[in-house]
Amino acid sequence: MTEQQPNNKLHGKTLEMILNELVAYYGWPELGYRIRINCFLDNPSIKSSLTFLRKTPWARKKVEDLYLNTRFK
Structure with a gap:
């Protein structure tokens, strides 16, 4: 059962x-500037960033907050 x-x-x-x-x-580069975490600054990749973000709630929150505050054009 899915919840709304x-x-x-x-x-x-x-x-x-x-x-x-x-x-x-x-x-x-800009993502690393906006959210200062090494997985965005040092040899970044989607895979390594996801691994870090899934283990680190405070970093995931920063990414989600940036996403919510970004107005995609």
């Missing part, structure tokens, strides 16, 4: 989808 989450703006978005959209929009 009308107030959750991230509902239906996976962390991978969010990260891919942010990288496509900002690029790794």
Whole structure:
């Protein structure tokens, strides 16, 4: 049974989808500037970033917050 989450703006978005959209929009250098974590600054990749973000709640929150505050054109 799936629950409706009308107030959750991230509902239906996976962390991978969010990260891919942010990288496509900002690029790794700008993303690393906006969120100062090594997985964005030192040899970044989607795979290594996802591994880190899944283990680190505070970093994941920063990525989700940036996503919610970004107005994609």
